[in-house]
Amino acid sequence: MQKIQQSFQVSYSYPVIFSENIFSIENLDLKTCFENYITSNSKILVAIDFTFLNFHKYIFQDLKNYFLFYFKDIKIIDKYIEIEGGEKSKNNAEIVNTIIESVHLNAIDRHSFIFVLGGGSVIDTVGFAAAIAHRGIRLVRIPTTTLAQNDAAIGVKNGVNTFGKKNFTGTFAPPFAVINDFNFLTTLNDRDWRCGIAEAIKVALIKDKLFYYNIKNDSVYLANRNMESMQKLIIRCADLHLQHIAGGDAFEQGSARPLDFGHWAAHKLEYLSDFELRHGEAVAIGIALDCVYSYLIQNISLENLQTILNTLIAVGFDIFSPLLELKDEKNSYLIINGLQEFREHLGGKLTITLLKEIGLGIETNYLENGIILEAILFLKNYYK
Ligand SMILES: NC(=O)c1ccc[n+]([C@@H]2O[C@H](COP(=O)([O-])OP(=O)(O)OC[C@H]3O[C@@H](n4cnc5c(N)ncnc54)[C@H](O)[C@@H]3O)[C@@H](O)[C@H]2O)c1
Numbered sequence: 001m002q003k004i005q006q007s008f009q010v011s012y013s014y015p016v017i018f019s020e021n022i023f024s025i026e027n028l029d030l031k032t033c034f035e036n037y038i039t040s041n042s043k044i045l046v047a048i049d050f051t052f053l054n055f056h057k058y059i060f061q062d063l064k065n066y067f068l069f070y071f072k073d074i075k076i077i078d079k080y081i082e083i084e085g086g087e088k089s090k091n092n093a094e095i096v097n098t099i100i101e102s103v104h105l106n107a108i109d110r111h112s113f114i115f116v117l118g119g120g121s122v123i124d125t126v127g128f129a130a131a132i133a134h135r136g137i138r139l140v141r142i143p144t145t146t147l148a149q150n151d152a153a154i155g156v157k158n159g160v161n162t163f164g165k166k167n168f169t170g171t172f173a174p175p176f177a178v179i180n181d182f183n184f185l186t187t188l189n190d191r192d193w194r195c196g197i198a199e200a201i202k203v204a205l206i207k208d209k210l211f212y213y214n215i216k217n218d219s220v221y222l223a224n225r226n227m228e229s230m231q232k233l234i235i236r237c238a239d240l241h242l243q244h245i246a247g248g249d250a251f252e253q254g255s256a257r258p259l260d261f262g263h264w265a266a267h268k269l270e271y272l273s274d275f276e277l278r279h280g281e282a283v284a285i286g287i288a289l290d291c292v293y294s295y296l297i298q299n300i301s302l303e304n305l306q307t308i309l310n311t312l313i314a315v316g317f318d319i320f321s322p323l324l325e326l327k328d329e330k331n332s333y334l335i336i337n338g339l340q341e342f343r344e345h346l347g348g349k350l351t352i353t354l355l356k357e358i359g360l361g362i363e364t365n366y367l368e369n370g371i372i373l374e375a376i377l378f379l380k381n382y383y384k
């Protein structure tokens, strides 16, 4: 046998910026971020979430004015791409083709940029197209929802839904930069405002007890759309996600995925609701379910369970959905199929994160169906 063992390392580094009024000429954040990378050949292709655009009608013009003011040689493609907001963008394979076609028609090369402005769904879709066109074009993510700013848009993953499965088709592709503008959040409806709080509670519960209690103490402010509380929550949540990515298995080669605490049920619920449930809303129910499971196997006390469920409720989430009780023609619970689908998506052994205590997750390779059903019943009766 002859064998050459290939081995090399690639390091990644990208800024995640938190700012306000990013396209105002007085704000130098974007200028500083791009000045060493924009040349006279650079082009920017822009894709925008349509619902966001409806609330921010002049955003493309603002972006254009800003870049032409500081980088007068740059070419900004006049025809920006509008993408229907929400999960529909991830369910429609045509959208990826439209973006790739636009890369082709506008001769966008690997030294140019694709800018995407929108919620996590649009960012995931455009991110996937950007990663596969020319094997990867520099992607600048400008997330416009709480959940995209504190989770979906800051990491290394993208993806669309195929064969009825969430994120089935996607890649790991770090962005060029992530630019968060808190002002964009003011136009969110209450449901989408709240969604990012679910991911913050998730990461706090498995990693940071103090952060969890800060969220609990701020729950009324957060529910009432206090911007200062939301900004603090977004920055800490993003920081914990970024630390996790940098500190371990960035490209998820192992079987464990602690940041997906509460997500095995959440992904299934999103499908069962035909995406009427938002990702963040489904995650809140998934967290509640896995916390009750953790209580039923005596990992956490009833008192701790109650504080978690009450915090979820205080910020405005439902912790139960009748979809948890749906059965198929063979009388088995559909939600339980979600476990197997989750395992397939991760690969390897089933690995689910539960709580050991508030602020500390613990991994398990087995969930008992009977205890899952008991947990569902517990949540159903919690309101009564
Ligand atoms: N890639 C990852 O690592 C990762 C991580 C977490 C979640 N996600 C994905 O992110 C998606 C959820 O993202 P999301 O919670 O941002 O929801 P979303 O993208 O579905 O957006 C929710 C709604 O808000 C609208 N919207 C966006 N910005 C707005 C604004 N500023 N004002 C008014 N309306 C606005 C959108 O058009 C949409 O209708 C899911 O598909 C989830 O799987 C990805």
Ligand SMILES: [Zn+2]
Residues within 6 Å of the ligand: 151, 199, 263, 279, 283
């Ligand atoms: Zn999530």
